[in-house]
Amino acid sequence: MDVKEVLFMNKGDGENSYAQNSPFTQRVIELSKPVLESAVQSLFGEEVIWNKVFNVADLGCASNASTFSVMSSVIENVQKKCVELNAPIPEFQLYLNDLPGNDFNTLFKGLSSFADRYNDASLFMMGAPGSFYGRLFPTNSLQLVHSSYGVHWLSKVPKLTDEAGLPLINKGKIFISKTSPVAVKEAYLRQFEEDFSLFLKSRSQEMVPNGRLVLVFNGRPSADFTRDYCYPIPxxxxxxxxxxxxxxxxxxxxxxxxxxxxxxxPSQKELKGIVSKEGSFELEQLETFPINFGDKNLSDKLFKNMRSVTESMISHQFGEEILDKLYDKFTQISIEDMATNEEYKVLSFLVVLRRKATDH
Amino acid sequence: MDVKEVLFMNKGDGENSYAQNSPFTQRVIELSKPVLESAVQSLFGEEVIWNKVFNVADLGCASNASTFSVMSSVIENVQKKCVELNAPIPEFQLYLNDLPGNDFNTLFKGLSSFADRYNDASLFMMGAPGSFYGRLFPTNSLQLVHSSYGVHWLSKVPKLTDEAGLPLINKGKIFISKTSPVAVKEAYLRQFEEDFSLFLKSRSQEMVPNGRLVLVFNGRPSADFTRDYCYPIPxxxxxxxxxxxxxxxxxxxxxxxxxxxxxxxPSQKELKGIVSKEGSFELEQLETFPINFGDKNLSDKLFKNMRSVTESMISHQFGEEILDKLYDKFTQISIEDMATNEEYKVLSFLVVLRRKATDH
Structure with missing residues (x-):
């Protein structure tokens, strides 16, 4: 499976589209806003902001309105602070990134109503198609980078081999599970280490010194690999x-x-280890926030969201004809499972990283 | 009719798509390449190029491969010249612009095979959705701007009124025609003047001094307004x-x-008048090139191209159900018309403008 080709949120704005079914991502973005705002404020303290153009990227933006909510937050905070300081407001160049298979057409449809809200500002919106596990932007060009629910996606399915290097089967499972061989767990961790290090290295080249990288993604509450209950997808x-x-x-x-x-x-410890080893960024803030997912108000929309996120991969592997039946079954199993599990929570990490002023 | 919403080339890559049916645009781009190349060379003479990032925009790129052909030409020429001069090769930031209704999904699908051809270069590809009759990019940020077959499209349908300012009907016609009232012709010219001036003004703010603007578009061979035979669409x-x-x-x-x-x-005289009056650019080069369109080899593809370009507007006005019948009729009339018209040629202007070093 070529993740770049196969992983994308459902397109369009129909019943099973991601655009119509992402209440969870929107909630996460609301929760992370205060931290994003304070990251913007920090840029003023260090005079990172005093360029004529303020370049911001949202990585893994998908096609729903969440990315506009992030961009609004950035614009309004910069404008407010500039007014406070009696300083000129910069032009904004806002880059919306996702893989080339993302539904940019639907994303761009929402642009004009967004831009209309800021017709007193100089806003330039760009789509930046490509994998964030690699370079996307010119050297030293970004002041602020944001990514919500992106970096827990790996660049590829980990290569599963046993200790002797022979192919390994994750029998009857599709992820790290209680019955998975230890080597499966290790292969996933190795892939994450490789990907996240490359992510940090690429960003460090693109960002100006003292620029801020704000990331929200799924984190694991403990060392236990098999805790299924930290993902919005069970x-x-x-x-x-x-x-x-x-x-x-x-x-x-x-x-x-x-x-x-x-x-x-990743666990907190794994994350801190990778950031420290890669060396380009300083960890300024790490918050964990659990969102209760197992309450009685689980809506139809939530299950549609799970479908809109996973369908591209599932249909690529198993064919389109099984989709409706599979997702009915999946919903039924999940509802039963959540009903018996009091502590069904999704755990997110909110991380602020500061690009070190000098190279390591 | 809101042109921004209604004008787009046919989406996807199916039978009637623009991506599959634009041999004419591709031919025009081939013809204009030497001029584009010489514009790139000029930038070296004036040291416009000596930035770490070379920013290029293609305006009105649609969704076919022509835009990649333009970008290839730019990259290869810059690389060659840098090697000649023993100078470092800059990073490239390539902006692909079209209206938000354009099929960016199909365009972005072609990106990775394009980028693979230049894996020794630092290329950053951006989609820039928006109307080029207004600002699209930060101030002073572009070294080179190209637009092929874009600026003959107006930002809106001209408001047709008679001398007393009363609404005017272009009876039985959809464009300037021999039977159209003179006021129709004048309204079209006024709209072009307004649009093209705004285009130049917007670009002048976005481009660095001495940056080059290379435009290819339909031009009129004479003062006669009603020469239908200068457009690829009859x-x-x-x-x-x-x-x-x-x-x-x-x-x-x-x-x-x-x-x-x-x-x-426009005619040459009209064009020169607008450039001179707007004042930000110097006209470096104006070439006219006629492409013979009326030969016996008119292919099915050519008529599919006409459909892929006009269908979005036609179906918006007249409904989708009439499309097949209408385009059959159109093809039949066009073939008859071309057969009796020896001199059926499409006329294009190729214009190189230099951004003046000082504001006027």
């Missing part, structure tokens, strides 16, 4: 739903065994 | 095809009378 339930369809003869067993999802939530 | 034939469907009762007469296409080809 991967264990999805795995069970696929396995049930294997039992019914609707999906081939080999197709299940050869499918693993490219996602990983 | 508007007169399209108008006749619609009128024929009015006669058959398939289209309401009022719908025809209230429809005019937002396109205009």
């Amino acid at each position: 991967w264990e339930s999805l795995s069970e739903a696929i396995a049930a369809m294997v039992s019914e003869g609707l999906i081939q067993e080999e197709k299940l065994d050869s499918f693993n999802v490219p996602v990983y939530a | 508007w007169e034939s399209l108008s006749e095809a619609i009128a024929a469907m009015v006669s058959e009762g398939l289209i309401q007469e009022e719908k025809l009378d209230s429809f005019n296409v937002p396109v205009y080809a």
Whole structure:
């Protein structure tokens, strides 16, 4: 599976689209706003802001309105602070990034009503298609980078091999599970280390000294690898739903065994280790915030969101014809599972990193 | 008709898509390449190039591969010249602009194979959605701007009024025609003057001093307004095809009378007058090149191209259900018309403008 080609949020603005079904991402962005605002304020203290153009990137923006909410927050905070300081307001160049398979058409449709709200400002909106596991922007060009619910997606499915380097099967599972071999867990961690280091290195080249990188993503509450309950997608339930369809003869067993999802939530310790080892950034802030996901108000929309996020990969592996049945089963298993699990929470990390002023 | 919403080349890569049907645009780009190359060379003479980032924009890029052909030409020429001069090769930031309704998804799909051809270069590709009749980029940020077959499209349909300011009907026609009132012709010219001046003003703010603006667009061979034979779309034939469907009762007469296409080809004199009056640019080069369009090899693809360019407007005004019949009729009328017209040529202007070093 080529993640770059296969991973994208559902397109358009129809019933199963991501644009219509991302209440969770929107909630996360609301929760992280105060931290984003304070990161913007910090830029003023260090005079990072005093360029004629303020360049901001939102990485992994998908196609819903959340990215506009982030950009609003940045613009309004810069404007407010400039007025306070009696300083000229810079022009804004706002880069919206996602993989080339993202639905940029739907994203760009929302642009004009966004820009209309700021017709007193000089706003230049750009789409920046490409993988953030690599360079996206010119050297030394960005003051602020934001990414919400992006970096827990890996650049590829980890290569699963045992200690002797032989191919390993994650039998009947699609992710790190209680029954997965230890080598599976280690392969996921290694892939995350490699990806996140490359992410930091790429950003360090693109960002100005003292620029701020604000990241929100899934984090793990403890050292335990198999805690399924830190993701907004219950991967264990999805795995069970696929396995049930294997039992019914609707999906081939080999197709299940050869499918693993490219996602990983690090622990705090793992995260700090990678940041420190890569060396370009200083960790300014690390907050964890759990969002209760298992309450009785689980809406239809939430399950549609899970579908809009996972459908591109699932249909690529198993075909389109099984989608409706699979997602019905998945919803049913998840609801039962959540009902018996009091502590069903999604855990997010909110991290502010400062680009060091000198290279290491 | 809101041109921003309604004008776009046909999406996707199917049978009637613009991506699959733009041999004419590609031919024009091939013809204009030597001039583009010499514009790039000029930048070296005036040291415009000696920035760490070389910022280039292609305005009105649509969704076919032509824009990559333009960008290739720029990259390869800069690389070659830098090697000659033993100078460091800059990073490239390439902005692909079109209206937000353009099919950026199809455009971005082609990006990775393009970028793969230049994996020794630092290329950063951006989509810049918005109207080029207004600001798109930060102040003083672009060294080179290119636009092929864009600026003959007006920002809106000219407001048709008579000398007393009363509404005027362009009876049975959709463009400047031999039977159109003089006021129609004047309204089109006024709209072009307004739009092209705003285009130049916006670019002058975005471009660095001595930056080059390379434009290719439809031009008129003489003072005669009604020369239909300078456009790749024979508007007169399209108008006749619609009128024929009015006669058959398939289209309401009022719908025809209230429809005019937002396109205009200036004469050399008109063009020079606007550039001089706006004042930010010096005209370095103006070439005219006719492409013979009326030969016997008119392919099916050419008519599909005409459809892919005009369909968004036509279906917005007359509905989707009439499209197939209308375009069959249009093709038939055009073929007959071209067969009897020896000199059926499309005329293009190729213009190089230099951003003056000082403001006027």
